[in-house]
Amino acid sequence: MSTLTIGQVAERTGAASSALRYWEDLGLIGSVRTSGNQRRYDRSTIRRVSFIRAAQRIGLSLDEIGAALATLPEGRTPTAGDWARLSRGWRGRLDEQIRRIERLRDQLDSCIGCGCLSLRTCALNNPSDVLADRGPGAVLLES
Amino acid sequence: MSTLTIGQVAERTGAASSALRYWEDLGLIGSVRTSGNQRRYDRSTIRRVSFIRAAQRIGLSLDEIGAALATLPEGRTPTAGDWARLSRGWRGRLDEQIRRIERLRDQLDSCIGCGCLSLRTCALNNPSDVLADRGPGAVLLES
DNA sequence: GGTAGACCTCAGGTGACGTTCACGTTCCGG
């Protein structure tokens, strides 16, 4: 039995089984079924799920993650190199996020103290910079 | 008539009137009504709405914004200094966001190339750093 | 073969932040 149950994958990856089922519905992961209709996972699923979670942490939507996963070679188990390739693009994404927030901060600096908040130079009137970060710090309090 | 209709406030601030009604429901802004039950806004509402939008851009939830607004002095129209005071705290918040993403990026750097994605040093196994940024770049495509 | 615990599906809920709709009322210029 080198296959894993959903509970085992959940435990090893930190993802909830409800999330695993959801991701399967979306086509992000696959499974085979036992005669009794229970899911069984290949060992490589662990890494796939880990990838999904890491990508989420970086800020990718499940849609984007699905697109990334779709570029993996079919037919063979992805190698470390495959995973590295996928995550390489994240670097630029993070850099861009940082730059975006820095810009916002600098605009804010030039704005604090005048209290203008409605002038053209404020962070306000730059709708091109949309920041919708919601990071309470511990949204999912797992383990 | 130095009061404004909801359409005028919407136009001047860039907020949709549906959002203005929603924010009023939440108690973030106030209005007086005409005899015909239509909203009329004080001029200072423009700045208040601008504050809300700026704060959202920084990443505050409407709850947090409400708490901030609640510290404004009652009875008098807020001054530029009042607004500046409120926005001063944003700076640290942005700095912290930047640091958080930088940490994530550095972890990622030490991880790319090995493709591990499931080891302890990866961005993966640091659930303390929850990043749930969703910023497609132009979520609200206004103007 | 009994049973505890893990698993199944499906429907509905959550929460943040609004938008859209249906349907009715008000405002203002001509």
Add this chain to the structure above:
DNA sequence: CCGGAACGTGAACGTCACCTGAGGTCTACC
């Protein structure tokens, strides 16, 4: 005083990423 634009309300809808619960089934161990 008329008509169209703007406004009002309440309810439903939408997104994203799941979670919860009900009601039933499977698996593994003793």
